[in-house]
Amino acid sequence: MLPQTEAGAALSALLRPRSVAVIGASEDSSRIGGRPIAAMLERGFSGPILPVNPNRATVQGLPAFASVRDLPETPEAAIIAVPPKAAEAALQDLAERGTKAAILFTAGFAETGASGADAQERLLRIARQHGMRLLGPNSLGLLNTANGFYGTFTSSLERGYPIPGPIGIASQSGAYGMHLFSMARDMGMGLSCSVTTGNEADVTVGDIVAWMAQDPGTEVIAAYSEGIRDANRFLAALDLARRNRKPVVMMKVGRSELGRAAAQSHTASLAGDDAVTDAVLAEFGVVRARTTEELLDIARLATRKIYPAGNTLGVLTVSGGAGVLISDAADAAGLPMPPMPEAAQAALHRDLPFCAPQNPVDCTAQVLNDLSLVGRFGEALLGEGGYRSALLFFTHAGGAPSITPRLREQLRALRARYPDRLMVLSVLADPPQIRQFEEDGFAVFADPSRAVAAIHAMGRFGDAFAAASPEPAPSLPALEWPKSTPSEAEAKRLLGQAGIAAAPEQACATAEQAVAAARALGFPVVMKILSPDILHKSEIGGVLLNLGDETAVREGFALLMQRAATAAPQARLEGALVAKQLSGGVECILGMHRDPVFGPVAVFGLGGIFVEVLRDVALRRCPFNEAEAEAMIRSIRGAPLLLGARGRPPADIRALARMLSRLSVLAHQAGPRLSAIDLNPVFAMPEGEGAFAADAVIEIAENRS
Amino acid sequence: MLPQTEAGAALSALLRPRSVAVIGASEDSSRIGGRPIAAMLERGFSGPILPVNPNRATVQGLPAFASVRDLPETPEAAIIAVPPKAAEAALQDLAERGTKAAILFTAGFAETGASGADAQERLLRIARQHGMRLLGPNSLGLLNTANGFYGTFTSSLERGYPIPGPIGIASQSGAYGMHLFSMARDMGMGLSCSVTTGNEADVTVGDIVAWMAQDPGTEVIAAYSEGIRDANRFLAALDLARRNRKPVVMMKVGRSELGRAAAQSHTASLAGDDAVTDAVLAEFGVVRARTTEELLDIARLATRKIYPAGNTLGVLTVSGGAGVLISDAADAAGLPMPPMPEAAQAALHRDLPFCAPQNPVDCTAQVLNDLSLVGRFGEALLGEGGYRSALLFFTHAGGAPSITPRLREQLRALRARYPDRLMVLSVLADPPQIRQFEEDGFAVFADPSRAVAAIHAMGRFGDAFAAASPEPAPSLPALEWPKSTPSEAEAKRLLGQAGIAAAPEQACATAEQAVAAARALGFPVVMKILSPDILHKSEIGGVLLNLGDETAVREGFALLMQRAATAAPQARLEGALVAKQLSGGVECILGMHRDPVFGPVAVFGLGGIFVEVLRDVALRRCPFNEAEAEAMIRSIRGAPLLLGARGRPPADIRALARMLSRLSVLAHQAGPRLSAIDLNPVFAMPEGEGAFAADAVIEIAENRS
Numbered sequence A, B: 001m002l003p004q005t006e007a008g009a010a011l012s013a014l015l016r017p018r019s020v021a022v023i024g025a026s027e028d029s030s031r032i033g034g035r036p037i038a039a040m041l042e043r044g045f046s047g048p049i050l051p052v053n054p055n056r057a058t059v060q061g062l063p064a065f066a067s068v069r070d071l072p073e074t075p076e077a078a079i080i081a082v083p084p085k086a087a088e089a090a091l092q093d094l095a096e097r098g099t100k101a102a103i104l105f106t107a108g109f110a111e112t113g114a115s116g117a118d119a120q121e122r123l124l125r126i127a128r129q130h131g132m133r134l135l136g137p138n139s140l141g142l143l144n145t146a147n148g149f150y151g152t153f154t155s156s157l158e159r160g161y162p163i164p165g166p167i168g169i170a171s172q173s174g175a176y177g178m179h180l181f182s183m184a185r186d187m188g189m190g191l192s193c194s195v196t197t198g199n200e201a202d203v204t205v206g207d208i209v210a211w212m213a214q215d216p217g218t219e220v221i222a223a224y225s226e227g228i229r230d231a232n233r234f235l236a237a238l239d240l241a242r243r244n245r246k247p248v249v250m251m252k253v254g255r256s257e258l259g260r261a262a263a264q265s266h267t268a269s270l271a272g273d274d275a276v277t278d279a280v281l282a283e284f285g286v287v288r289a290r291t292t293e294e295l296l297d298i299a300r301l302a303t304r305k306i307y308p309a310g311n312t313l314g315v316l317t318v319s320g321g322a323g324v325l326i327s328d329a330a331d332a333a334g335l336p337m338p339p340m341p342e343a344a345q346a347a348l349h350r351d352l353p354f355c356a357p358q359n360p361v362d363c364t365a366q367v368l369n370d371l372s373l374v375g376r377f378g379e380a381l382l383g384e385g386g387y388r389s390a391l392l393f394f395t396h397a398g399g400a401p402s403i404t405p406r407l408r409e410q411l412r413a414l415r416a417r418y419p420d421r422l423m424v425l426s427v428l429a430d431p432p433q434i435r436q437f438e439e440d441g442f443a444v445f446a447d448p449s450r451a452v453a454a455i456h457a458m459g460r461f462g463d464a465f466a467a468a469s470p471e472p473a474p475s476l477p478a479l480e481w482p483k484s485t486p487s488e489a490e491a492k493r494l495l496g497q498a499g500i501a502a503a504p505e506q507a508c509a510t511a512e513q514a515v516a517a518a519r520a521l522g523f524p525v526v527m528k529i530l531s532p533d534i535l536h537k538s539e540i541g542g543v544l545l546n547l548g549d550e551t552a553v554r555e556g557f558a559l560l561m562q563r564a565a566t567a568a569p570q571a572r573l574e575g576a577l578v579a580k581q582l583s584g585g586v587e588c589i590l591g592m593h594r595d596p597v598f599g600p601v602a603v604f605g606l607g608g609i610f611v612e613v614l615r616d617v618a619l620r621r622c623p624f625n626e627a628e629a630e631a632m633i634r635s636i637r638g639a640p641l642l643l644g645a646r647g648r649p650p651a652d653i654r655a656l657a658r659m660l661s662r663l664s665v666l667a668h669q670a671g672p673r674l675s676a677i678d679l680n681p682v683f684a685m686p687e688g689e690g691a692f693a694a695d696a697v698i699e700i701a702e703n704r705s
Helices: A006-015 A035-043 A084-097 A114-129 A155-159 A174-186 A205-214 A231-243 A257-266 A274-283 A292-302 A320-333 A342-351 A372-384 A404-417 A431-439 A448-466 A488-497 A511-521 A550-567 A626-635 A653-670 B006-015 B035-043 B084-097 B114-129 B155-159 B174-186 B205-214 B231-243 B257-266 B274-283 B292-302 B320-333 B342-351 B372-384 B404-417 B431-439 B448-466 B488-497 B511-521 B550-567 B626-635 B653-670
Strands: A020-023 A049-052 A077-080 A101-104 A133-135 A141-144 A149-152 A163-171 A190-196 A220-225 A248-252 A313-317 A389-395 A422-427 A443-445 A505-508 A525-530 A543-547 A575-580 A586-595 A599-606 A617-621 A674-684 A691-693 A697-700 B020-023 B049-052 B077-080 B101-104 B133-135 B141-144 B149-152 B164-171 B191-196 B220-225 B248-252 B313-317 B389-395 B422-427 B443-445 B505-508 B525-530 B543-547 B575-580 B586-595 B599-606 B617-621 B674-684 B691-693 B697-700
Touching: A006 A101, A006 A133, A006 A141, A006 A205, A020 A035, A020 A084, A035 A049, A035 A149, A035 A155, A077 A084, A084 A101, A084 A114, A114 A133, A155 A174, A163 A174, A163 A205, A174 A190, A174 A220, A174 A292, A174 B320, A174 B389, A190 A205, A205 A220, A205 A231, A220 A292, A231 A248, A248 A274, A248 A292, A257 B320, A274 A617, A292 A443, A292 A448, A292 B448, A313 A320, A313 A372, A320 A389, A320 A448, A320 B174, A320 B257, A342 A372, A372 A389, A372 A404, A389 A448, A389 B174, A404 A422, A404 A431, A422 A431, A422 A448, A431 A443, A443 A448, A448 B292, A488 A505, A488 A525, A488 A697, A505 A511, A511 A525, A511 A550, A511 A575, A525 A550, A543 A550, A550 A575, A586 A653, A599 A626, A599 A653, A617 A626, A626 A653, A653 A674, A653 A691, B006 B101, B006 B133, B006 B141, B006 B205, B020 B035, B020 B084, B035 B049, B035 B149, B035 B155, B077 B084, B084 B101, B084 B114, B114 B133, B155 B174, B164 B174, B164 B205, B174 B191, B174 B220, B174 B292, B191 B205, B205 B220, B205 B231, B220 B292, B231 B248, B248 B274, B248 B292, B274 B617, B292 B443, B292 B448, B313 B320, B313 B372, B320 B389, B320 B448, B342 B372, B372 B389, B372 B404, B389 B448, B404 B422, B404 B431, B422 B431, B422 B448, B431 B443, B443 B448, B488 B505, B488 B525, B488 B697, B505 B511, B511 B525, B511 B550, B511 B575, B525 B550, B543 B550, B550 B575, B586 B653, B599 B626, B599 B653, B617 B626, B626 B653, B653 B674, B653 B691
Parallel strands: A020 A049, A020 A077, A077 A101, A101 A133, A163 A190, A163 A220, A220 A248, A313 A389, A389 A422, A422 A443, B020 B049, B020 B077, B077 B101, B101 B133, B164 B191, B164 B220, B220 B248, B313 B389, B389 B422, B422 B443
Antiparallel strands: A141 A149, A141 A190, A505 A575, A525 A543, A525 A575, A586 A599, A586 A674, A599 A617, A674 A691, A674 A697, B141 B149, B141 B191, B505 B575, B525 B543, B525 B575, B586 B599, B586 B674, B599 B617, B674 B691, B674 B697
16 A cells, blocks of 8 residues: 555545435436436445435435435535535535535536636635535546445446546546546446546646555556646646656647637636646656547556566567558657667578568568467567567457467467566457457557557656656855846846856947947947847847947947937936857757746747747756756757757757756746746857857846735 | 449459459368358359369369369459469469459569569569459459459458448558458448559559549548559559549558668568658548558548538537547647637527537537537537538437437437538447447547548548649740750759749859959859869859959959869869859759659758758649649748748749749659759749749769660
C-alpha cells in the first residue's frame, strides 16, 4: 500500500465510501435518482445504501427514509439528485450529521451564470465548514469497481459494466468522461474507477489524479480536461504520480484556435495557452494524446507496466510493406529503429536467403511454413538486436486457426526469455485468440501504426521515471524591481545585475556625449531614443542603425530628439542610448510572460521570420537550469542556424542557455508584479564570444502589490 | 454499365473469369493448391473449376486432370501453384490452349535475383506472345465476391469471407494487401474484389485500378503500393477513376527516410521521392492515407457516395468537450467549421438557454430528456447552418436502449429532409444498433477524430470531381537546347526566349567592358565569372556582390579572373557577367528536375533557410498553367513573406507564377536530355515590378539522345 496523504484519505470517503445515502432516490431505475441505486444493487456495493425519499417507504426494495435527519446512521458519502434549493438544504443536513463526501448531480449552478455561481459558492462554504468533500455540482458522478460503488447516473451502464482493472479515468467533462469510460469498457479494458468532476466547486481533476496516484488499485491514469483550475494542485498531483511510477496519459482539448473558441463558448475553464500546456505536461512526463483512441491505446499498453527508458524499436514482420509502414510511423513519432548488428544480419541471411534482416526484420511469409523461424528471428531481434521494444507483425496469419497454436508456442518462449521487454503483436484474430495472446504477455493491436504510437509513449514514461529530478537552477541575488516599467537603459542595468549581458552601450544626454560614446565604443553604432515613456521605439523611428562616423551620430541625435518630440510630446526625454552595433551573430528572441494558469513562462526563438511567420519557439515554465535551457534552444526547428548551418560558425549556445536560465530564475523570483521581459534581439555570437541583448523591455504591472 | 476499354475487357478474364483451372490442385484444403478450390466450392464460384494434378482422379470431390493438355475445355483463367519450372511449362501449355489470364502464386522469380528475373522475363514473353494477362508471379492472388472467384491462398479466409459490396482493394504487396482485406472484412465492410499484384511482371496496381474504375460493381477504390512501376498507366488509371467519379484512397508507404530505406531493402520497386508522390496523388484527387485504419475509414465513408465539394462541417454534440476535440481535429485537417448564422444561434438560445449554439452546436445532455430537441437543433444545423457535412456526437447515449429508438426517429426525419448532406454519427452502440443507424443512412464512428478525417476526405473527393480539367498551359516556341550544359549567360539567353526574365546584365570580356556595362546598368552591380565549365561559381568565390563604383568593378574583374585561373585552370574563361544588383525583392528558388518515376517536376521555394533548413517547398508535375503555379506559390509555409508580412510590400506573385508555369512548360517540352534547371535566386519584386532570375543553371544530360 502506498502512503496516503491526508487529502487522499479524505477523498477516499468520496471515491470508495463504506456507506452511501441517495438524496432524491427513485423507484424508477432509469431516472437520475434511480440509476445509481440500481447499479449498486446489481454490482453488489459493499456497504449499506440509504435511499432518501419523503414519499416512499421503500425504493427498489430498500427501506427508504423521509429526510437526511431520519437516516438511521450517518452515511460516509451521499449522492444528491434533487433540484438546487433542495440540494443545498440536503447538503447542510448531511454536513451537520458528519457525512464526509457528497456527489452533486444537480445542475443549475456556476454553469448558468452569476446567481448560480453564488449558489455554488454557498455549497462550497457548507462543505468547507464541516470538512466535507464535494464532487460537482453538475457532475455525472463516479464509479469504483473495487467496491461496486456506482455514484453515477450515466445511461452508458445500460450497455454493461466494466471489468475491474488497473486504469483510472479522471475527467472534468461528464459527457466526454463517460465517452472515454464507455469506449474503454467496450474495448474490454479493466478499470479501477472513472470520475467526472463537473463544475469543480471543490474537487478537481488534479485532486482525483493525486488520489489515483496513491490508490493501490490504480496503476495507470487517464485524464481529460478542458482547462486547469488549480495549477499548483494539478502539478503536485502529476509529480506524485511520476514519483509513484504511475504513467499519466492526458487529453487536453483546445489545441487549435477553433478549438479554443469552442472551449470558451462551452465552459468557464480558462483554456490558457496550449503551447504552455504542452510544455508543462512534457515537463512532468505526461503523454498528451490527440484522440480518444490514442489515449485508450496508451492506457491499455501501460497496464503491461513495462516503461523502457531510452526506448528503441525492433520490428519483426511477415510483410515487407507493413515493415515500411511501421518505419514511417516510428520516424514520425521519433522512436528510433537502429539497424540489427551486421553479424546477426548475416546469420539470418544464412537461415533464410530472401529475408531482409536489417530492421524491420522481414522474415517473409516463409515463416508461416516453418514457424520455428519465428523463434529464431525473434531471438535474434531481442538478443542480438537488444531492442527495448518489439513489434511483431503477423496480421491475419496470427489469427488463422491453422497457425495460431504453433505461433503461440514460439512467442511464449520468447516472452519467457525476455520478460523485461515491451512486446506488442499486430495480428487480426477473433477475440478469444486475442485474449490468449494477451494472457501470454503480449499487447495486441490490429493497426500497426497505433501500436507504434503507444510503444513510443511507453518509452516517454520510462524516460520520465528514470530521469533524476533536475538540478535546481541556482538562485540569483534579489533585484530591486522598479515601481513602474523602466527605460531600456534601466532595464539593461537591472538585467546586468543578474548576469544578463547587453551590448556595450552608454546613456547620453547630449549630441556631444553621444559622439564621445561612439568613439569609445567603436563605429558603427546604434542609437535609440532614451525615455521611460517610450517603449516601442522602432515604431516612431526611434532607432537608428549602422551610424558609421561622428557626423552621422551628431545628426542622428538631433533627428531622434525631433522624432520623440513630435510623436510623444509628453514623454520624459533623457537623451539617447548609444550602443556598439553587433554583427556576425545570430539574432534570437528571449523573453518571459505570465501564463494565467501556470505563472511565469520563458520563451526562446530565433529572430525575424522564425518567430513572426513560423511561430518556431520553445516554451518552459520558470525556473529551469542551463541544461534545460540548452535543450529548449536545441528543440526549435531553426536550431541548425545556431549549430552552424549554411557555413556559419556555430553560435555560443552555452552563453545563450545561461542567459535563458537566468532569465527564468529572475522571472520566478520576481513575483507577480513582473509582467513580462522581452529581449529582442539577442545576438548569439560565435562560440566562446557570448550572447548580448541589443534591446530589453521589462514590463511591470503597476496595480499589483 | 460503364464503358469498358479493351484493356479492361482483357483483365476481366483475370478478375471475373467464367472458368478456372488450378495447376497443382491439392486435396488438402490448407495447402497452397487446395485453398482456392475449397474457397470457391464454399462460396459457389459461378463457373467450372478444373483441377490439374497428375496423381489424382479427383480433387476435393471434383474430377481432376493429369495436365493442361488433358483438360476437357479451355479455362478462361488459371491459377498456378507449382514450383517455378513446372509453372513455366504450365503457362506455355495454357497459353497455347488460349487461356486468357493466369495467376501465379509461385515465388522464386525477380524477387530472388538475376536468374529469377530472367525466368520471370520468360513468363512474360509467353504471356505477351499469346495475348494472355499475368498476375504475379509471387502473388497472393485475388478474390471477387461478385462471382465467388477465389484465386488466392491467403490463410485469412480461415476466419471468414467478406460480404459483397462496393469497395475494391488493389495492393502490390500480398501480405499487406491481405491485411487490408482482413481488417475490412472484420469491420464488416462490403468488398467487390481484393487483388494483390506481387512482382507485377505484367499486371500492375495501376491496371487493377483502371479495371475497377470501369467495373460497375466497384464504387470506391482502396490502393496500396510501395512504388509505382509504370507511371503513365498508373496516372491514366487515376484519371479514369476521377472521370468516373470513383474515389481512390491510397496508401503509399516510405514517407520517411527510415521508411524508404526499409522499402529499398524489401522490394525492387523504385520508391521515388515521396514529396513528388504526394504532389502527384493530390493532383489527381487521390486522398493519401497514413494508416490502415484511416484508409479503411475513408473507403467505408466513401461508399455513401456523398462527396461534398467546398466541404464545411457542422457539429451537433451532447458534450462540450467532444465539441472542442472535434474542432481541434477539423482545424488540423483543414476542414472549415464556420459559425452558425446569428439569427439561428439566437433562436436556439431561446429554445435551450444553456446551449452553446455557435458551431460546434452544444445542445447539452438536456436533449436526452427531450429528444425532440435533436430534430430542432439538427434542422437548424442543416437548414439554417447549411453545412455540407454534419457530425452528430451522441456517444454512449446513442446506444442506450432507453434512448436509441426515439433518437433514431429524430435522425431519420433529418436524413430524409437533407438527402444530399453527408451525415456521420459518433455513437457507441452494440453492432445491431450500429447497423440500424447505418441502414438509416448514417455512417457511424466510435472515435470522432477518425470521423473528422474521413469527412474531410469526402470533401477532397468532391473538389476533385467538381474541378473542371485545368486549362492546359500554353505551349512555348521550341528552344534549341545546346549539346551540353551551357554557361550562365547562355542559359539566361535561352530562358529569355521562353519569357523567363533575368536581371539586366552584360557579358564582358575585359575589365573596361565591365566598367562600361556597370555604368550603363547603374550601380551597385553584381559581377560573376563567365565560363561554361564553372557551374558552381560561388563555391570558388566567383560571385562579387554590391560593387558600388568603377574602381570596385575594375578591381573585382581582376580578382575574378585570378580566382578562376587558380581554382579551375582548365576552364574556358569568357570574362565576367555584370548584372544590376536587385534589391527590395523577396529571394525565391525556382527549378525543375526529372523524377525517376513521374518525369519532370517543378519546385518552388523561398531562398535561404526556407529551402535549406526548413525544406519548405512546393512540387508539381510539369506542365501546369499559371493558376496552378500560383496555388503552388501560395501553398508554402513561408508564403506570408510574399504576401506582405513584416511590413514588406506584397511581391509580384503573378509574375512569379508566370515564370514558374513557363519553366514547367519548357521542362515538359524539352524531353529527357534536360536534366535540371535551377534559378537561384529569383527576385520577386514588389507587385507590378516583375520577377527576375539572378542566376540560372541548365543541366543537359550529354549521354542521352
